[in-house]
Amino acid sequence: xxxxxxxxxxxxxxxxxxSTTRNPLYLTLALAAFLTTARAIRQPNEPSAAPLAxxxxxxxxxxxxxxxxxxxxxxxxxxxxxxxxxxxxxxxPITAEALVYGALNGLxxxxxxxxxxxxxxxxxVRDLIRFIPRAxxxxxxxxxxxxxxAPTTLRQMQQIREAQAIRGHRMRRLRDWLPLFxxxxxxxxxxxxxxxxxxxxxxxxxxxxxxxxxRAQAACHERSRMVSILGLxxxxxxxxxxxxxxxxxxxxxxxxxxxxxxxALWLTGRSVPHTTYRxxxxxxxxxxxxxxxxxxxxxxxxxxxATRTYNPYPALTWPAFDTFTGTALLGFLLPALVVGGxxx
Amino acid sequence: xxxxARVTYTYPDxxxxxxxxxxxxxxxxxxxxxxxxxxxxxxxxxxxxxxLVPHFSGGTLTGRVTVDGLDPVAEGPQGMSRxxxxxxxxxxxxxxxxRVEDEIAFALENAAIPPExxxxxxxxxxxxxGLTPLRQRKLETLSGGEKQRVAIASALALRPRILAxxxxxxxxxxxxxxxxxxxxxxxxxxxGLTIVLAxxxxxxxxxxVDQVIYLPDDDAPVLAGPPRDVxxxxxxxxxxxxxxxxxxxxxxxxxxxxxxHFMSTDLTDETDFLNPLKSVRSVDKNTAIVExxxxxxxxGPTAALRGVNLTLYHGEIIALLGRNGAGKTTLLKSLVGLxxxxxxxxxxxxxxxxxxxxxxxxxxxGYLPQDPNALLFADTVLDELHITLRNHGIPPADAPxxxxxxxxxxxLADKAQQYPRDLSVGERQRVALGAxxxxxxxALLLDEPTRGLDYRAKAQLLELLRAWRAEGLAILLVxxxxxxxxxxxxxxxxMEQGEIVAQGNPADVLRAAPTFMPQIARLFPEQDWxxxxxxxxxxxxxxxxxx
Numbered sequence: 001x002x003x004x005x006x007x008x009x010x011x012x013x014x015x016x017x018x019s020t021t022r023n024p025l026y027l028t029l030a031l032a033a034f035l036t037t038a039r040a041i042r043q044p045n046e047p048s049a050a051p052l053a054x055x056x057x058x059x060x061x062x063x064x065x066x067x068x069x070x071x072x073x074x075x076x077x078x079x080x081x082x083x084x085x086x087x088x089x090x091x092x093p094i095t096a097e098a099l100v101y102g103a104l105n106g107l108x109x110x111x112x113x114x115x116x117x118x119x120x121x122x123x124x125v126r127d128l129i130r131f132i133p134r135a136x137x138x139x140x141x142x143x144x145x146x147x148x149x150a151p152t153t154l155r156q157m158q159q160i161r162e163a164q165a166i167r168g169h170r171m172r173r174l175r176d177w178l179p180l181f182x183x184x185x186x187x188x189x190x191x192x193x194x195x196x197x198x199x200x201x202x203x204x205x206x207x208x209x210x211x212x213x214x215r216a217q218a219a220c221h222e223r224s225r226m227v228s229i230l231g232l233x234x235x236x237x238x239x240x241x242x243x244x245x246x247x248x249x250x251x252x253x254x255x256x257x258x259x260x261x262x263x264a265l266w267l268t269g270r271s272v273p274h275t276t277y278r279x280x281x282x283x284x285x286x287x288x289x290x291x292x293x294x295x296x297x298x299x300x301x302x303x304x305x306a307t308r309t310y311n312p313y314p315a316l317t318w319p320a321f322d323t324f325t326g327t328a329l330l331g332f333l334l335p336a337l338v339v340g341g342x343x344x
Numbered sequence: 345x346x347x348x349a350r351v352t353y354t355y356p357d358x359x360x361x362x363x364x365x366x367x368x369x370x371x372x373x374x375x376x377x378x379x380x381x382x383x384x385x386x387x388x389x390x391x392x393x394x395x396l397v398p399h400f401s402g403g404t405l406t407g408r409v410t411v412d413g414l415d416p417v418a419e420g421p422q423g424m425s426r427x428x429x430x431x432x433x434x435x436x437x438x439x440x441x442x443r444v445e446d447e448i449a450f451a452l453e454n455a456a457i458p459p460e461x462x463x464x465x466x467x468x469x470x471x472x473x474g475l476t477p478l479r480q481r482k483l484e485t486l487s488g489g490e491k492q493r494v495a496i497a498s499a500l501a502l503r504p505r506i507l508a509x510x511x512x513x514x515x516x517x518x519x520x521x522x523x524x525x526x527x528x529x530x531x532x533x534x535x536g537l538t539i540v541l542a543x544x545x546x547x548x549x550x551x552x553v554d555q556v557i558y559l560p561d562d563d564a565p566v567l568a569g570p571p572r573d574v575x576x577x578x579x580x581x582x583x584x585x586x587x588x589x590x591x592x593x594x595x596x597x598x599x600x601x602x603x604x605h606f607m608s609t610d611l612t613d614e615t616d617f618l619n620p621l622k623s624v625r626s627v628d629k630n631t632a633i634v635e636x637x638x639x640x641x642x643x644g645p646t647a648a649l650r651g652v653n654l655t656l657y658h659g660e661i662i663a664l665l666g667r668n669g670a671g672k673t674t675l676l677k678s679l680v681g682l683x684x685x686x687x688x689x690x691x692x693x694x695x696x697x698x699x700x701x702x703x704x705x706x707x708x709x710g711y712l713p714q715d716p717n718a719l720l721f722a723d724t725v726l727d728e729l730h731i732t733l734r735n736h737g738i739p740p741a742d743a744p745x746x747x748x749x750x751x752x753x754x755x756l757a758d759k760a761q762q763y764p765r766d767l768s769v770g771e772r773q774r775v776a777l778g779a780x781x782x783x784x785x786x787a788l789l790l791d792e793p794t795r796g797l798d799y800r801a802k803a804q805l806l807e808l809l810r811a812w813r814a815e816g817l818a819i820l821l822v823x824x825x826x827x828x829x830x831x832x833x834x835x836x837x838x839m840e841q842g843e844i845v846a847q848g849n850p851a852d853v854l855r856a857a858p859t860f861m862p863q864i865a866r867l868f869p870e871q872d873w874x875x876x877x878x879x880x881x882x883x884x885x886x887x888x889x890x891x
Binding site: 141144145147151152156159160162163164165166167168169170178179182183186187191193194195196197198199200201202203204274275276277278279 | 391394422424426434437438442450452455463499677706713780
């Protein structure tokens with residue numbers, strides 16, 4: 001298992017790359033890299049956690065996106081056929097360019113989906129939840145419970161459906177669902193209450209141990225609240241400055257504001273007494289994966305400046321391809337190389 | 345260790361206090377049992393120990409609770425978490441994490457225990473409950489007994505001095521319950537942990553207990569003290585103590601060994617016992633209502649039923665025993681068509697149900713699932729019965745039994761207009777029975793009907809089942825409760841891994857396996873007796889010639 005942060009870096013890099021290009025060659029290459037990674041890290045004995053494979057996703061999304069764009073977009077020189085202009089909304093020429101552009105959007109969505117699939121396979125939901133900042137620890141636990149709650153609710157639903165079936169209940173109209181939802185709702189509330197009791201008895205969200213640290217904590221909270229408000233103001237005014245073309249000062253303010261908020265969260269988190277049970281070591285494999293992802297994104301952004309934009313309009317052209325940029329994208333493959341084999 | 349001084353507690357919006365003027369004290373290292381009928385306030389009392397009452401429940405609490413020198417009302421449940429470990433009735437409802445060791449470490453994470461110590465403590469807690477081999481397992485893959493032990497281990501991880509458990513064995517089969525109790529006794533003796541346990545099934549627990557707290561239903565004062573001082577004042581007791589009381593054995597025996605001591609002085613081996621005339625029920629073998637023929641059910645690759653044959657006749661009660669996961673519920677579900685067998689067939693009144701709708705089958709064969717709450721949703725008790733009739737398209741005028749009459753027979757006539765979910769566990773179950781029986785099916789299948797029932801509710805259920813049997817109803821009872829089987833069953837079947845491995849008359853089957861032996865059978869191994877009534881009858885016949 002790789003450290004979840006390494007996967008996060010990988011995911012962010014992947015998202016940046018995918019969302020900054022519409023060049024089909026790069027998109028396809030990135031998609032191939034993601035799919036290879038997904039294949040490499042999937043546990044053979046565990047059933048696929050993803051409800052939908054990226055391949056199947058592509059099958060639906062790419063034609064759909066192409067069709068919709070072709071029907072709605074009127075730009076492009078290569079007219080394939082024309083729908084009578086009198087037809088509302090879709091009337092007009094259908095162009096090859098619009099079709100391709102739509103398909104490219106579908107491809108982009110598929111690549112994004114594949115990147116998330118990889119993360120889903122690589123990091124259990126609970127590990128993801130652990131990376132919610134400690135200041136939001138209660139939120140994290142609520143999220144964790146939601147993960148548990150869903151399957152239990154499904155099981156309960158099944159139980160109630162059976163219970164209603166044995167008293168002659170048949171599902172014909174919408175109103176027939178009522179007997180299922182009432183027990184589900186009350187049962188769910190009862191369970192939620194019981195869980196809350198159990199968590200309190202396990203010392204969850206415990207208030208401060210003593211009055212002394214309590215006061216110190218309150219002061220700390222006050223301070224970090226001020227800092228985060230300032231940070232937020234910084235980001236807002238930075239955003240305004242950027243809008244007025246004061247890009248440098250704007251960006252500087254945004255970055256400072258973000259840092260201030262992060263610091264405030266960190267401070268608040270420190271005052272929440274909490275330790276974690278699972279140790280996630282950071283080793284050479286984590287360095288390799290993060291390094292690979294960073295090389296890919298940096299290479300793509302700097303080397304690929306000229307080639308990464310592709311626009312099929314007004315007439316279809318063959319997309320440009322830069323070998324170095326393409327090679328940089330292979331950095332996303334590193335997890336496939338380092339994970340597996342000696343997986344502990 | 346635990347002191348209650350004149351504690352009175354009233355839930356918000358309640359007219360009567362749940363605890364009235366309770367004064368008691370539990371010494372350090374005690375194994376204390378909290379007993380009383382449903383609604384007597386057992387859970388409330390336990391929740392006072394760690395401040396869940398009044399912090400979670402609201403309401404007003406007067407008097408003073410002291411636990412290990414702390415005031416739970418001031419500390420709150422979080423503050424008490426290092427002093428009192430709390431285990432709830434349903435282990436699943438209290439899990440936050442998905443793996444065994446993570447669940448145990450959860451409390452330690454909240455307490456900011458340094459990682460090294462956290463590992464040590466987790467390992468320790470796993471070991472104490474015998475869970476070490478399961479530490480990496482997902483919670484959902486564990487059995488009920490294992491889950492309950494995980495719940496205890498996670499309560500122990502914070503090293504509390506008191507462990508409070510709210511009906512921890514109510515969902516377990518007898519073997520798992522016995523294992524759980526063994527674990528608790530070990531914790532009590534080796535760690536000196538003070539254990540406070542609320543429980544309905546006293547049979548197995550009384551031998552280990554050194555303190556009893558009895559919460560009466562009426563306004564009588566709460567009794568607390570050593571079992572021998574308290575138990576004589578408790579109206580409903582397990583068979584052993586009931587028998588001892590009718591025979592005036594004093595002091596009241598808590599264990600079979602103590603009871604045998606009385607027998608060796610009271611009853612000599614020469615005493616000529618007479619076996620009670622078992623009312624051998626002549627079942628008409630031509631009136632099979634439900635018949636399973638070579639039934640096989642598979643869940644994916646695993647076989648849940650492997651060739652089960654069963655015939656249920658009018659006017660008999662069959663009890664089906666077996667460990668959790670033996671396939672008992674699967675059998676019941678396939679008998680009403682909720683599960684379709686991969687091989688074999690089910691006949692209801694001679695017709696195969698393979699092509700019948702579940703609703704149509706259930707008009708002839710009633711089925712009460714384990715959790716009656718899943719059935720109830722109407723605004724009033726009476727409505728629940730009417731809804732079933734409407735589901736089946738039967739106008740109330742044509743109902744085989746008038747809903748009001750059925751409610752009367754269920755002892756719910758005065759609750760007809762109440763909201764079903766406000767009733768006690770036993771009453772809710774009887775409402776569910778009403779919702780099923782209003783179509784007057786010829787057979788009734790019950791899954792664990794005594795779960796969570798106190799002795800009185802159990803007695804009421806038993807009476808009801810016997811009355812229905814007398815009217816010709818065929819009853820199949822799946823249960824872990826051997827005392828109920830001893831009282832009710834005409835035939836007993838034992839299931840193991842999807843097969844019926846033993847069947848016959850109750851005296852033979854129940855006495856063959858040690859875990860299924862009722863207390864009276866254990867006490868009189870030479871006799872054919874199963875219930876207090878059997879023993880009293882036998883003993884009275886025996887003592888007549890000698891006196």
